[in-house]
Amino acid sequence: LQTRMQSLQPDPKAQYRSVYEALKKIVLTEGFWRPLRGINVTMLGAGPAHAMYFACYEKMKKSLSDTLQHGGNSHLANGVAGSVATLLHDAVMNPAEVVKQRMQMFNSPYKSVLACIRTVQKTEGFGAFYRSYTTQLTMNVPFQAIHFITYEFMQEQINPHREYNPRSHIISGAIAGAVAAAATTPLDVCKTLLNTQENTALSSVNISGHLSGMVNAFKTVYQLGGISGYFRGVQARVIYQMPSTAIAWSVYEFFKYFLTKRKLEKRT
Numbered sequence: 001l002q003t004r005m006q007s008l009q010p011d012p013k014a015q016y017r018s019v020y021e022a023l024k025k026i027v028l029t030e031g032f033w034r035p036l037r038g039i040n041v042t043m044l045g046a047g048p049a050h051a052m053y054f055a056c057y058e059k060m061k062k063s064l065s066d067t068l069q070h071g072g073n074s075h076l077a078n079g080v081a082g083s084v085a086t087l088l089h090d091a092v093m094n095p096a097e098v099v100k101q102r103m104q105m106f107n108s109p110y111k112s113v114l115a116c117i118r119t120v121q122k123t124e125g126f127g128a129f130y131r132s133y134t135t136q137l138t139m140n141v142p143f144q145a146i147h148f149i150t151y152e153f154m155q156e157q158i159n160p161h162r163e164y165n166p167r168s169h170i171i172s173g174a175i176a177g178a179v180a181a182a183a184t185t186p187l188d189v190c191k192t193l194l195n196t197q198e199n200t201a202l203s204s205v206n207i208s209g210h211l212s213g214m215v216n217a218f219k220t221v222y223q224l225g226g227i228s229g230y231f232r233g234v235q236a237r238v239i240y241q242m243p244s245t246a247i248a249w250s251v252y253e254f255f256k257y258f259l260t261k262r263k264l265e266k267r268t
Helices: 019-030 039-068 075-104 113-124 126-130 133-158 166-183 185-196 199-204 214-229 234-267
Strands: none
Touching: 019 234, 039 075, 075 113, 075 126, 075 133, 075 185, 113 126, 133 166, 133 185, 133 214, 133 234, 166 185, 166 234, 185 214, 185 234, 199 214
């Protein structure tokens, strides 16, 4: 839904005014499973990406907090740790994101994940899978900095003793995801344009070949949609990120609690 709603020059058959209308129209005209297209490649990349992401975050947060705050909670440490963890996460997820978004486009010519990978590799080269990497980082570094700082701030407010509390982790995760998603939507719109190389949109501003670079993407989005163009799909993005970050944090905090508890039991 987010990919479709961020389209700058959508096909007349793929123009939507709201998330609900988009979902209803896609299901009725393209089939019940169409909104889940590309989920397999996302799942394939998400496992290793999130493992590196949280491992790096915990290690860096602890090291930086010990230095800056002498073991206490430091928002600066949280933001820096989240930003560095993003470098590893996006290196794995960027190719998966390119394939997923290509498959999610209206009238996508790709029949499967493998067909998409082979076609993109053959016609555009390996670099196509990382064409939006700098934009992805430019978006995700501030996204994760805002995300982690907001999460840790919310935990201080509703779970000051930092105990395992599923409700507080879900609420904090959802709020953190919503704030970060809304703030970084303009960068996400540019990333989607770079990933999909939307032919109709690029042709309308006389761009031949492939669009590359964050600056060029920003200029093209402005040419096509003005200021409001940067916030296309913001509703879908926030709705997507809230449960996503709530689930991620609650699952992460559960396993952190479970493994720590087992480790302490073994010691005693």
